[in-house]
Amino acid sequence: MPTRTDRRAMEREDERILRRGMPLREDLAAAQAQTRRLLRILRDAANPRRAGDAAAELHAGYELSYRHNRPTGLDCRRGCAHCCRIFVSVTAPELFLIARSLTGARREAILGRLAAADERVHGLDAAARRSAGVTCPMLEDGACSIYTVRPTACRSLLSFDVNACISAFVEGQEGGRAMAPVGPMLRSGYMAALCAALDLAGLPDASYELVSGLRRVLETPDAEARWLAGEPVLEGLPQDRGRNEQFRAAVAYIARSVAQAWG
Numbered sequence: 001m002p003t004r005t006d007r008r009a010m011e012r013e014d015e016r017i018l019r020r021g022m023p024l025r026e027d028l029a030a031a032q033a034q035t036r037r038l039l040r041i042l043r044d045a046a047n048p049r050r051a052g053d054a055a056a057e058l059h060a061g062y063e064l065s066y067r068h069n070r071p072t073g074l075d076c077r078r079g080c081a082h083c084c085r086i087f088v089s090v091t092a093p094e095l096f097l098i099a100r101s102l103t104g105a106r107r108e109a110i111l112g113r114l115a116a117a118d119e120r121v122h123g124l125d126a127a128a129r130r131s132a133g134v135t136c137p138m139l140e141d142g143a144c145s146i147y148t149v150r151p152t153a154c155r156s157l158l159s160f161d162v163n164a165c166i167s168a169f170v171e172g173q174e175g176g177r178a179m180a181p182v183g184p185m186l187r188s189g190y191m192a193a194l195c196a197a198l199d200l201a202g203l204p205d206a207s208y209e210l211v212s213g214l215r216r217v218l219e220t221p222d223a224e225a226r227w228l229a230g231e232p233v234l235e236g237l238p239q240d241r242g243r244n245e246q247f248r249a250a251v252a253y254i255a256r257s258v259a260q261a262w263g
Contacts, residue, residue, distance in 0.1 A: 002262060010036065010262065021065025022189045024182060031193050031254050034061060036262055038197035048225050052100050054197065055093035055149075062155060062190050071180045075162045078143050082165040083157050084136040087126045088210035089240035090151040091194060095208070096224040099217045101149045107218065110145070113137035114215040122212050123238050130172055137211060151210060152190060156183030192247065196255040203228070205251070207240040 002010065014033035022030045041047070041054045090098075102110055117137045121129055138146045144154070159165050161178035195205040204227075213234065217223045220233050227233050 007262075011040075018061065018064075020068045021061050021063075022186070022193070023065070024069055024185045024189075026189075028254070028257070031189065031196075031250075032258050032261070034190065034193035035196045035200070035254055035258050037061075038194055039200050039258070039262075042197055042201040042203065048228070049096075049100070051093040051203070051224050051228055052096040054194070055091070055097040058093070058152065058190055058194050059097075059149070059155070062152060062186055065186055065190075066155070066182070069182050069186070071158070071160075071182055073160055074180065075159050075165075076157075077162075079141075080162060080165075081135065081139055081142050081144075082162070082169045083159075084139055084144070085130060085132075085134060086169060087124075087129045087240075088136070088151060089153045089207040089242070090210045090213055091191075091198075091207050092204060092213075092227060092234060093194070093198075094149075094151045095210075095213050095217045095234075096227070098146055098149050098151075098214055099223065101146060102218070106145075110137060111215065111218045114211055114218070117211050118215050121209075127172070130169065152187050153210075156187035158183040188247070192250050192254060195251045196258065199251065199255045200259060204234075206234070207243075208234060209238040209240070212237050 014036055017030055017033040018037065022034055038054050038057060041050050041057055044050050047053065114137045117134050120134050121132055124132060136144075138144055138150075144150055158180040159178055160180060164178040167173040198205040216234060216237060220226070223233050
């Protein structure tokens with residue numbers, strides 16, 4: 001078991017490794033460092049907002065890495081929302097972070113829109129969801145109203161061609177996308193670190209559909225605290241079943257390696 005001195009030295013090394021965020025290539029040291037950083041937050045039992053704080057840390061790391069790997073020639077612009085009608089996968093900590101940002105009348109307005117959208121898309125698969133043509137309830141005047149706390153899945157959609165987005169997300173034509181690979185690459189790395197940290201903290205690492213998930217959280221008093229206490233507040237919601245065996249194996253390996261070295 002590492003001593004307090006060992007842990008402090010490891011924290012300093014993690015800071016050094018992650019000074020530019022996680023790299024695009026597979027890097028076990030960076031994955032371990034990011035996992036430890038998230039785990040420190042999730043194990044802070046004195047912090048009742050630690051799940052949402054872990055999501056904020058995840059997003060900060062993603063954005064840092066993205067700034068160092070931003071591709072040129074992107075066609076994404078404010079008000080361009082063609083992709084904002086698809087199944088969005090979101091973790092529980094990200095749901096709690098979004099919910100935290102919504103207060104007062106704005107919270108009630110978005111909850112109303114979420115409920116209306118959920119009635120139309122609940123349980124639909126990706127193809128049916130796109131065909132339903134239901135745009136994200138968080139859109140206001142064509143722009144994302146939760147942009148600073150948007151899920152990692154949304155951050156990872158980066159396009160070189162708006163017409164390809166229309167073809168893929170609006171018209172449902174296969175092969176019409178012109179997506180920048182940097183987004184999915186960063187998402188994969190950061191989500192693996194988050195899932196490993198959640199596993200080590202004894203918390204569920206499932207991902208849920210954004211509309212139904214956020215609706216449930218907003219309608220559930222003290223949702224984050226109850227989830228942290230082990231209550232199944234998200235039970236029965238549509239989940240993202242797209243995590244493949246390779247991803248699950250990577251998460252398990254990262255978690256084991258962090259547990260062995262860090263405890």
